[in-house]
Amino acid sequence: MSDKNASYGGVALAALLLLSGGAAAAETADTAASPLTVGGAIRFNYIHKSWQDAYPNGFFGLDTARLDVNYDDGTLIGSAQYRYNRFPKGQGDYWQHFLHHGWVGMRFADKSTLHVGLDRNMFGLQPFASNNYYESIAFYTGFEDKYDLGLTYASKPGPVEWQVGFYPRDGGSYGGGGNTASAANRYSYNIVPDDDQQGYGTGQRDHERNTLIGRVAAHLDSEGRNEVGFSALTGAIRNDTRSERRDTRRNAVAVHYRGGAGPWNVGLEALRYQYKTSHRDDQTYGGLDANSFVMLGGFGYPYPVAAKGDIYIANVSYDLPGKLGPFSGFKLYNDYSVLRKRVAGYKNSVQNVSGMSFSSGKWVFYVDFMWGKHHPYLSPDGGGLASTSSQHDGLTRRINLQAGYYF
Numbered sequence: 001m002s003d004k005n006a007s008y009g010g011v012a013l014a015a016l017l018l019l020s021g022g023a024a025a026a027e028t029a030d031t032a033a034s035p036l037t038v039g040g041a042i043r044f045n046y047i048h049k050s051w052q053d054a055y056p057n058g059f060f061g062l063d064t065a066r067l068d069v070n071y072d073d074g075t076l077i078g079s080a081q082y083r084y085n086r087f088p089k090g091q092g093d094y095w096q097h098f099l100h101h102g103w104v105g106m107r108f109a110d111k112s113t114l115h116v117g118l119d120r121n122m123f124g125l126q127p128f129a130s131n132n133y134y135e136s137i138a139f140y141t142g143f144e145d146k147y148d149l150g151l152t153y154a155s156k157p158g159p160v161e162w163q164v165g166f167y168p169r170d171g172g173s174y175g176g177g178g179n180t181a182s183a184a185n186r187y188s189y190n191i192v193p194d195d196d197q198q199g200y201g202t203g204q205r206d207h208e209r210n211t212l213i214g215r216v217a218a219h220l221d222s223e224g225r226n227e228v229g230f231s232a233l234t235g236a237i238r239n240d241t242r243s244e245r246r247d248t249r250r251n252a253v254a255v256h257y258r259g260g261a262g263p264w265n266v267g268l269e270a271l272r273y274q275y276k277t278s279h280r281d282d283q284t285y286g287g288l289d290a291n292s293f294v295m296l297g298g299f300g301y302p303y304p305v306a307a308k309g310d311i312y313i314a315n316v317s318y319d320l321p322g323k324l325g326p327f328s329g330f331k332l333y334n335d336y337s338v339l340r341k342r343v344a345g346y347k348n349s350v351q352n353v354s355g356m357s358f359s360s361g362k363w364v365f366y367v368d369f370m371w372g373k374h375h376p377y378l379s380p381d382g383g384g385l386a387s388t389s390s391q392h393d394g395l396t397r398r399i400n401l402q403a404g405y406y407f
Contacts, residue, residue, distance in 0.1 A: 035073035040066050043404035050397040051380050052090060061088030063402065066100070077113065078104040083187065085299070096176030096185045096300050101147050110156040118171050121146045122154070122163035122215045123231045124254040125269050131317050131333035132353040133366040133402055134377065138311050138337065139189065140385060142296055143252065143271060146188040147171050148211060162216040167235075170208045176300050184297030191237060191250075191275070192297035199302040200383070203283045204239075204295050209247070211235030217256075226259035237294070239278045248276040267315040274342075275307045286387065292343045293386040303376050304386035306341035313337045326360045333357075339385060347388045349374040350395075362406050370398040 042065045048058030064085055071078040080102035086095045103117030120127070129144045130136040138144035150167030173192070176185035181195035193205040217229035233252040238245060252273035259266055279290035285304075293304040313336070320330035333356070339349040355368035373395050374384035381392035 035071055035076075037068075037070045039068045039070075039407050041068075041404055041406040042066075043402055046399075046401040047091065048399040049090070055090045058399070059088050059090035061091065062086045063404075071104075072107075075107055076104075077107055077115075092179070092300070094177045094179050094300055096174065096180055098174035098186050099171070100187050103152075108156075112156045113154045115152040116150075118147050118149050119152045119165070121148060121167070121211075121213055121233075122152065122165060123213050123233055123252070124215075124229075124271060125256045125258055125267050125313070126215075126217075129256075129267065129269055129313050129315075130335045130337075130353070131267075131315060131331065131357070132335050132355050132368050132370075133400060134351075134353060134368065134370060136311075136313050136315075136335060136337040137339045137349060137351050137375070137385075138269070138271065138313060140296075140375070140377065141273070141305055141309070141311065141339065142189045142191070143254070143273065143311065146190075148188070148190075148208070150211070158219075160216065160218050162214070164215075165211075165213045167211040167213075168209065180300035181297060181302055184300055184302045186298055189296045189298040191294050192302055193240075194295045194302055195297075198300075199295065199297075200285045200304060202279075202285050202290070202295065202304075204277075204279055204290075206240070206277065206294060207238045208250070209236040209238050220259070227257070229256050230254070231256070233273075237275060237277060246278045248278050250275045263319040263321070265315075265317045265319070267313065269311070269313040271311040271313075273309060273311070277307065288387055289343075292346070296385075304383050306339070306343045306346050306386050308342040310340045310342065311337060312340070327358050327365075329357075329359045331357045341386075343386075346386060347374055347393075349385050351375055351378060364404045364406060366400065366402040368398075368400040368402075370400065371395050 043063040045063045046060045064083055066083040069080045081100040083100050084097045101118050103115040103119045105115035107113050129138050135144055148167035148171055149169045152165040154163045155161050170190040171186055171188055173183050174185045181198035183192040191206045191208050194200055194202045213233045215231040217227045220226040231254045235250050236247045237250050238247055254271040256269040275294045277291045281290055284290035292307050294307055295302045296305045315335045317331055317333035335353045337351050351372040353368050353370045357366050372378040374381050374388045376382045378398055379392055379396040
């Protein structure tokens with residue numbers, strides 16, 4: 001981990017711990033009333049990939065160990081989470097660690113809030129555009145469950161709510177094994193510099209800068225269960241070359257609907273994005289137009305993503321009542337998402353996840369069956385979110401069974 005990048009999230013984490021210092025005495029006097037809470041989780045996965053002949057029976061291993069710190073005394077608020085991942089051979093045989101988020105803030109008299117630090121981008125369906133563990137294609141293109149460094153303001157709760165955020169920098173990169181790309185050791189999928197050994201060797205050296213996001217959502221009922229919303233994003237892409245530095249733009253808009261009746265829930269989103277770049281002709285691979293894709297990175301590795309595209313998401317879930325022995329909270333779901341690339345010759349990417357989640361005490365379980373194509377997490381097509389080859393046109397499958405203990 002470089003000192004510079006580590007300091008981005010570290011500032012927020014240190015500030016949170018300073019805030020919580022005042023809570024230590026309160027915790028001693030009255031633990032139940034303490035505004036400081038400390039927790040975490042440890043999660044394990046069994047995974048089977050239909051295209052991975054070397055592991056015909058799948059593989060099992062640690063997914064995540066994490067530490068959570070939260071503070072809320074009614075006015076001062078804060079939250080931080082640090083994660084360690086250790087993946088088995090079938091998953092790449094690597095480890096990494098990173099700050100998932102770390103921010104401090106205030107809740108004002110009207111219940112509006114201001115956060116400063118590494119915080120979630122309020123864009124599209126919230127808090128997630130999916131029900132399953134692996135989320136949607138929007139996650140892998142940087143538009144779901146994404147965190148950047150800056151300020152986020154959320155209006156007071158009401159029939160119409162809005163958020164605005166400004167993020168001068170992304171969340172930074174952290175540490176990982178020698179078989180990872182250092183710039184991609186992070187949670188969120190950001191535009192990152194390519195890596196010659198663990199990436200595609202394009203020589204692209206791009207970064208996200210000065211991202212501005214606005215979101216508004218109107219609740220259609222008094223319970224706030226049904227809502228429609230609109231989101232917009234604009235920001236700079238810093239294109240670094242050997243001799244110069246240029247800033248271009250990236251833009252995105254999305255409309256969404258979240259609703260339900262009884263045990264049924266629905267989530268819909270339509271999103272359009274465009275990344276404008278200024279790459280040299282030689283900053284490419286496989287003879288592709290160097291400005292037809294950008295390099296995104298997260299979880300240790302970068303991969304190319306089409307520079308222009310539309311994402312469509314359609315989710316449905318059903319909450320099962322009652323218990324089965326020690327288990328409860330059963331949710332059945334199907335999450336579908338597709339990336340339609342607006343680049344000539346680039347084929348669509350598809351992801352569908354059918355599954356179920358449930359819990360028992362502090363344990364949470366996911367059972368996911370995934371299928372799709374042209375997707376780095378669903379097929380051998382590592383560059384599938386950009387250009388693809390005919391040998392990867394068929395649908396492939398992934399099974400994920402997860403058990404997580406949250407404390």
